[in-house]
Amino acid sequence: MTEPLIAVQHLAIAFPNNPVFKDLNFTINQGDFLTVIGENGVGKTTLIRALLGLVKPTSGSINYYPSKKATKIGYVPQFRNLDQEYPLTIEDFVGLNIRGWLPWLTKAEHRQVNTAMSVTNVKKIKQRPLGMASGGEKQRAYLAQAIVEEPQLLILDESTASLDNEMKYELLDLVQNLNQTSNITVLFITHDLPLAQKYADHFLALRPGQQEYGTMAGMSIEQLKEVSDV
Amino acid sequence: MFSLAFMRHAYLAGTFIAIICGTIGVFVIARNLSFLTHTLSEIGFAGAAFGIFMGWTALSGMLIFTVISSVIVGQMSVKQSRREASISAISALFIGLGILFLSLSNQTSSYATSILFGSVIGIAQADVIRVAVLSGIVLLVMLGLYRPLKFDSFDAIGARVSGLWTTAISVVFLVLVAMSVSVAAQIVGSLLIFILLTLPAAAARYFVHTVSKMIGLSILFALVGVWLGLYLSYVTNLPVSFFIAAIECIFYFAALGYQRLSVGS
Numbered sequence: 001m002t003e004p005l006i007a008v009q010h011l012a013i014a015f016p017n018n019p020v021f022k023d024l025n026f027t028i029n030q031g032d033f034l035t036v037i038g039e040n041g042v043g044k045t046t047l048i049r050a051l052l053g054l055v056k057p058t059s060g061s062i063n064y065y066p067s068k069k070a071t072k073i074g075y076v077p078q079f080r081n082l083d084q085e086y087p088l089t090i091e092d093f094v095g096l097n098i099r100g101w102l103p104w105l106t107k108a109e110h111r112q113v114n115t116a117m118s119v120t121n122v123k124k125i126k127q128r129p130l131g132m133a134s135g136g137e138k139q140r141a142y143l144a145q146a147i148v149e150e151p152q153l154l155i156l157d158e159s160t161a162s163l164d165n166e167m168k169y170e171l172l173d174l175v176q177n178l179n180q181t182s183n184i185t186v187l188f189i190t191h192d193l194p195l196a197q198k199y200a201d202h203f204l205a206l207r208p209g210q211q212e213y214g215t216m217a218g219m220s221i222e223q224l225k226e227v228s229d230v
Numbered sequence: 231m232f233s234l235a236f237m238r239h240a241y242l243a244g245t246f247i248a249i250i251c252g253t254i255g256v257f258v259i260a261r262n263l264s265f266l267t268h269t270l271s272e273i274g275f276a277g278a279a280f281g282i283f284m285g286w287t288a289l290s291g292m293l294i295f296t297v298i299s300s301v302i303v304g305q306m307s308v309k310q311s312r313r314e315a316s317i318s319a320i321s322a323l324f325i326g327l328g329i330l331f332l333s334l335s336n337q338t339s340s341y342a343t344s345i346l347f348g349s350v351i352g353i354a355q356a357d358v359i360r361v362a363v364l365s366g367i368v369l370l371v372m373l374g375l376y377r378p379l380k381f382d383s384f385d386a387i388g389a390r391v392s393g394l395w396t397t398a399i400s401v402v403f404l405v406l407v408a409m410s411v412s413v414a415a416q417i418v419g420s421l422l423i424f425i426l427l428t429l430p431a432a433a434a435r436y437f438v439h440t441v442s443k444m445i446g447l448s449i450l451f452a453l454v455g456v457w458l459g460l461y462l463s464y465v466t467n468l469p470v471s472f473f474i475a476a477i478e479c480i481f482y483f484a485a486l487g488y489q490r491l492s493v494g495s
């Protein structure tokens with residue numbers, strides 16, 4: 001049941017004059033809901049970018065099973081500067097992430113877009129320009145775009161940071177549902193310890209020069225606070 | 231009007247130009263590259279003058295200059311902070327070069343005005359064929375690259391994290407813009423080329439909200455401008471670029487007005 005998806009061993013990443021990690025070790029198994037917690041600037045986004053292959057590790061290894069190529073990843077980035085004038089409808093925005101060479105979407109691809117929109121609850125507002133959507137609707141549209149190609153791994157980088165409490169839980173309920181029904185592995189970065197504790201089954205707590213990895217079962221919010229310094 | 235060969239040529243070439251400018255323009259606007267179309271038209275002017283100086287066609291000179299510089303300028307514009315000043319410097323240099331080449335080539339000043347402001351009368355059948363072939367190439371490449379180009383233009387961050395070759399896409403796109411600038415300058419002139427490359431697309435995005443509909447409407451705005459502009463120029467004997475500019479501005483300000491109304495209500 002617990003097949004590994006990603007193994008990170010002795011990972012070190014350094015920017016000029018800024019050693020972000022020295023020796024990071026953890027494994028993500030298929031179907032895990034892993035939260036990465038830690039204070040601002042500790043390197044959470046950098047870790048994700050390394051997992052995505054956008055930053056080269058200084059040393060150490062990141063191994064995907066069976067391979068990085070065979071692993072489809074959906075990613076909701078931390079920042080997306082779409083302003084009020086952003087013209088595309090939610091439906092068109094979600095469809096951007098569908099790969100292929102045909103200029104138009106096939107019937108099957110339209111179905112994919114529709115499924116992603118109904119799972120994330122944006123189907124009712126699919127004709128709305130994304131620039132006009134509320135913060136929560138935008139995040140759900142981003143999520144829909146990230147899952148439209150049915151990824152095995154879904155990465156959320158502080159996707160809840162701009163949302164009010166009710167919206168946060170609504171979004172994470174959707175993610176939890178994907179995790180449980182479709183066995184999508186989830187990597188969720190957050191500052192919000194209660195949220196991490198409620199939804200994740202594993203945690204990776206990052207502190208400058210240190211890390212702690214473990215299962216969430218039995219962890220209290222106070223204990224999380226202690227290991228992560230948040 | 232269509233009994234005159236040059237008017238038939240102008241309408242044919244104008245139709246191709248409107249189609250590629252309308253299409254490319256949607257991506258120019260989405261990628262915030264309006265400034266680049268200005269620079270490229272100035273570089274195009276220098277290229278045209280250089281082409282004439284060398285005894286080639288104006289179009290070949292333009293193509294060489296704009297394609298090479300679009301790649302260089304595109305690389306520079308990655309560094310946002312340096313962009314503004316260095317682009318003005320480049321524009322100034324190329325306008326100067328254009329004037330230099332023109333005076334060296336001993337052409338009458340009517341040549342200069344036709345490069346800068348465009349001209350309908352000079353279009354021969356061979357020109358129409360060149361315009362058609364170049365437009366065809368631009369459209370084919372666009373079709374082949376449509377999905378990645380759309381993703382990168384309308385969601386650059388999403389495209390990058392999803393592993394698209396975004397740098398390669400930008401370079402190819404800049405070359406397409408350069409080709410469109412050179413082609414379109416044949417009619418509207420290099421001074422007003424940015425009008426067809428930006429205004430129809432900028433207007434379209436206020437009315438419709440999918441990429442394909444924006445392309446359709448943008449082409450329509452460009453076509454109406456070119457066709458009506460040619461007609462009005464024919465009956466009044468005034469420059470076609472004036473009419474095209476005026477018509478596209480009307481579309482654009484109508485779109486802004488429409489936006490105000492629909493947001494206000």
Ligand SMILES: Nc1ncnc2c1ncn2[C@@H]1O[C@H](COP(=O)(O)OP(=O)(O)OP(=O)(O)O)[C@@H](O)[C@H]1O
Nearest residue numbers: 015016018020039040041042043044045046047078
């Ligand atoms: N491309 C880069 N070049 C140089 N330094 C960088 C680069 N990207 C990030 N850093 C530095 O690496 C450190 C970690 O940054 P990172 O964005 O990973 O933090 P984070 O944990 O995601 O923070 P936050 O909670 O604010 O999102 C920071 O000190 C940052 O300044």
Ligand SMILES: [Mg+2]
Nearest residue numbers: 044045046078
């Ligand atoms: Mg971050």
